[in-house]
Amino acid sequence: MSRSPVWGITGWKNAGKTTLVERLVAEISGRGLAVSTLKHAHHGFDLDREGADSYRHREAGAREVLIASGTRWALMRELRGAPEPSLDELLAQMAPADLVITEGWKRGPQPKVEVHRPGLGRELMAPGDPTVRAVAADADVITDRPVLDLNDVPSIADFILDELGIG
Template identity: 35%
Template sequence: MTEPICHKDGIPIFSFAGFSNSGKTTLMCKIVSALKDKGYRVATVKHDGHDFSMDQQGKDTWKHREAGADVVAITSASKVAIIDYRAYEREKQLLQVLSYIENVDIILVEGFKNVPMPKIFVVREQQQLEQMDKIPMIEGVATDFLLEQQRLPVYDINNVQAMAEYIIKRCNLA
């Protein structure tokens, strides 16, 4: 088994994986809110299976990229954004993003299902369960249908508190 991906400063990482339209984003947002309500500082990372765009044509950061910049950063009084255009394999891409994150208690990741890190697998269709053996480090399943498999903890997708408590214990945040 491959070693789990880690943050350089030891910040715990926990992931939510699943197929498109399974409810990963909705669930992760609820988990973020639950952790924030408990006083934790939370960072999130999302994998986009498409080619997202943060630059708007004609804006200064877009012009920097058009001029050939490999990395473009923009700052304001309240925000920092870094767009790294260099090509990375998926795991190295995640490690690069993680290297920018600091001063948080936990990092929640959405997607990157094949990258080894502890994760809850979000399932909405029975046939998606057939893919579980191919995905590393699944520690629980979140679903909205009756699931008889007992190998892993199964959470009702709406039982956010139970999943948040599991993550707090799993990541030694308590």
């Protein structure tokens, strides 16, 4: 895996994964740690807009387009029929950080917190997945994993950092 410690946030659609990742990034980076994220999208996506120079480069057939400015840079790589890169391959592309949080990647090997809202009527993933180390829920849940209050982000951050041995 990556040179950086990796922890995943997983769960079913509309459980609140993105909100939890956003809040964890703010909490953990607020403690002075460098946090990066890696989001898995199940459908195609585009960061570019039609008509932009970079969009035109990609449409013309460029395999990679790097856009740079004084405040950020982004590299877009077109797979053009190549297989989707693995989590490890993507992590290897990232600069070192104190922590990389993944969103999605349900079947990835990284340890995870499952976001679960019993009111949505979906079953827990945790019983069949040993990589799920805890469940963050908004109601009581019966499981053999630690259950964390979904709204207590500092405690979820503490759990993740303690599990990874990050001070």
